[in-house]
Amino acid sequence: MTSLLQLPADLPAPRDDGAADHLPCLHLPDLVLPASDATQVALARFTGRIVIYCYPMTGRPDVPLPEGWDMIPGARGCTPEACAFRDHYSELRAAGVHAVYGLSTQASMFQHEAAQRLHLPFLLLSDADLAVQSALRLPTFVGAGMTLLKRLTLVVDAGKITHVFYPVFPPDTHAAQVVAWLESHPLCG
Numbered sequence: 001m002t003s004l005l006q007l008p009a010d011l012p013a014p015r016d017d018g019a020a021d022h023l024p025c026l027h028l029p030d031l032v033l034p035a036s037d038a039t040q041v042a043l044a045r046f047t048g049r050i051v052i053y054c055y056p057m058t059g060r061p062d063v064p065l066p067e068g069w070d071m072i073p074g075a076r077g078c079t080p081e082a083c084a085f086r087d088h089y090s091e092l093r094a095a096g097v098h099a100v101y102g103l104s105t106q107a108s109m110f111q112h113e114a115a116q117r118l119h120l121p122f123l124l125l126s127d128a129d130l131a132v133q134s135a136l137r138l139p140t141f142v143g144a145g146m147t148l149l150k151r152l153t154l155v156v157d158a159g160k161i162t163h164v165f166y167p168v169f170p171p172d173t174h175a176a177q178v179v180a181w182l183e184s185h186p187l188c189g
Helices: 078-087 089-094 108-118 131-136 171-184
Strands: 032-034 040-042 049-054 097-104 123-126 140-143 146-149 152-157 160-165
Touching (some): 032 123, 049 171, 078 108, 089 097, 108 123, 160 171
Antiparallel strands (some): 140 146, 152 160
């Protein structure tokens, strides 16, 4: 049985490789993504502030993590990160966030299970065909034979990326960092 909530103390920290430097000021692509509740979400059509946290993959407690997963800088921690965004959800909303989304390249069926198991008050979005990744050139790595997103968070105002958190480490305290940034950078208007 894999404990997904506990992070090992010796996880390697990801380094800033510059792979997200181009993202501020880009507009989200006008793409529709499948969500964990079986709806479709068009991210570029929001007029308010949204937060999109990108993560590699959702693990399951009954399935072992891929071989060597803990040694990939930034790979481990998707469940603690999702739970932190869940636990800080009301603070994010109070800081002016219209919606929070988790984004990965996994299929919606995996995300649906995680959203239910973790009682997430927000949707997880699937970029399984890498459309958003390709359009924005989001940083990736290959793990377990899959192309996976590196962990990063986008603050988006009216469809335009206004702030990027990258790299994200440790993932279990990242949501509080996002809340603090939002509180010090209120959306005007």
